[in-house]
Each structure stands twice: as C-alpha cells, then as structure tokens.
Amino acid sequence: MLAAAACLAVAACRDVAPQAVAPSPNDATRVEAEPTPQGSVIAARPFDGGTLRLHAGPDAAQLWWSPAEGPARSIACDRLVGAWGLWTDDVDGDGHVEILVALRKRAKFDDKLDNRLHVYGVEQGQCVPAWRGTRLAGRFEALRVDPDAPGTIVVSERLGPTRRRVARYRWNDFGYRVDDVLWQGTTEPPAALLRGLDSAPS
Numbered sequence: 001m002l003a004a005a006a007c008l009a010v011a012a013c014r015d016v017a018p019q020a021v022a023p024s025p026n027d028a029t030r031v032e033a034e035p036t037p038q039g040s041v042i043a044a045r046p047f048d049g050g051t052l053r054l055h056a057g058p059d060a061a062q063l064w065w066s067p068a069e070g071p072a073r074s075i076a077c078d079r080l081v082g083a084w085g086l087w088t089d090d091v092d093g094d095g096h097v098e099i100l101v102a103l104r105k106r107a108k109f110d111d112k113l114d115n116r117l118h119v120y121g122v123e124q125g126q127c128v129p130a131w132r133g134t135r136l137a138g139r140f141e142a143l144r145v146d147p148d149a150p151g152t153i154v155v156s157e158r159l160g161p162t163r164r165r166v167a168r169y170r171w172n173d174f175g176y177r178v179d180d181v182l183w184q185g186t187t188e189p190p191a192a193l194l195r196g197l198d199s200a201p202s
Contacts, residue, residue, distance in 0.1 A: 041056075042084060042086065046088070049067065050066045051066045052086065060081045061083035062074060062075075063077050063101075073125065075122060077126070078127060080101055080103060080118075081103065082103045082104040082105040083102070084103065085200070086101055086102075091130070091150070093151055098130060099119070099127070100117060100118070100153075102115055102116070103115070103116045103118065104200060104201070110134050114139055115140055117131075117136065119132075136155060137169075138165065142194065142199040142200065152168060152179065154168050156194060156197060164185065164189060165182075165189075167182060
C-alpha cells in the first residue's frame with residue numbers, strides 16, 4: 001500500500017549530523033532516545049534499516065530518520081501537535097512498514113482533549129496519511145504494537161467514568177476494530193496485561 005523508503009534524496013529531507021542510538025536491552029523493538037540537535041527525543045524506533053525518532057518542537061513534534069550510515073533526515077509530515085508515542089508496524093501486511101503516532105489533542109469532530117492515533121506510510125521522504133483516528137472504540141490510555149501479529153495493537157482504554165478494559169485491535173482497511181477483549185472491569189487492569197504498553201503522559 002504505502003512504501004516505506006524514507007527520505008531518499010528528496011527535497012523534503014534536510015540533512016543534519018547523525019546521533020548514535022543504542023538498542024535498549026529491555027525492548028528489542030525499541031531504541032534508547034537521546035538528546036539531539038533537533039530537540040529532545042520523545043520516542044525512537046527501528047525503521048527502514050535505520051532509526052526513526054519523534055522529536056519535540058516548540059509548537060509540534062517532528063519525525064526524523066537516521067540511516068545506519070550518514071546524516072539524519074527530516075520526514076515532512078502533519079503538524080504533530082501533542083505527540084507522545086511512536087511505533088512502527090506493517091499494518092496491512094503488504095511488506096511496507098507504517099508509522100503510528102499517538103497524540104493528545106482535540107479533533108475536528110470531538111472537541112475533547114484526548115489521545116488520538118494516526119497512521120502514516122512514507123513515500124519519498126514524506127508522510128502519507130493512512131488513518132487519522134478521532135478515537136478507537138474506547139478512549140485509550142496506553143498502547144503497544146504486537147510484534148508477533150502485524151496490524152495488531154493492544155490498548156488499555158476507558159469505556160466510561162468507571163469502566164476500563166484491555167483490548168486487542170486489528171487493522172481493518174481503514175482504521176482499527178476490536179479483535180478481542182482481554183480484560184474488562186472497574187478496577188485497575190492486571191499488571192501482566194499492561195506490560196510493554198507505552199502510557200500517555202498524565
């Protein structure tokens with residue numbers, strides 16, 4: 001669907017000095033984030049043979065990609081206002097990896113300040129929106145990508161003032177649908193189900 005060749009010699013890319021990022025011993029799918037000249041790093045993930053970083057900015061976050069060798073390059077994208085989470089996943093199973101960004105913001109049809117999930121492909125160094133979700137079935141508070149099941153995310157979400165659940169969602173051509181409910185109740189979810197989930201800032 002969407003090619004993942006990030007920033008290969010296109011005008012939208014801007015070169016800067018690269019920064020070394022070491023793999024995290026606690027999470028093989030994540031890399032440690034370090035301060036760089038582009039601003040503090042919110043999150044970083046392996047991507048397209050290099051490292052994808054979500055950098056904080058004065059008004060909105062920005063995406064940068066560092067190849068294994070050579071300078072880092074910016075990826076032209078939406079204004080990622082309130083961005084706090086970053087993941088990569090082949091959501092539709094076509095062999096091309098997409099970028100998932102979690103943001104805390106208001107939406108066009110939902111004025112509540114809440115967590116949103118956007119999915120992007122990358123073509124010629126630019127984001128190509130695949131889905132800018134207003135919300136999932138519930139209002140999610142934490143999320144992870146399932147590395148063993150492409151196109152699948154696990155979220156902890158609120159269903160009302162007191163009801164909470166942990167659910168697995170699967171990509172469904174345009175957006176995510178509930179695939180399985182792992183837990184539901186009015187207390188804190190079991191710690192084992194929350195392990196590995198990245199939580200939104202409180």
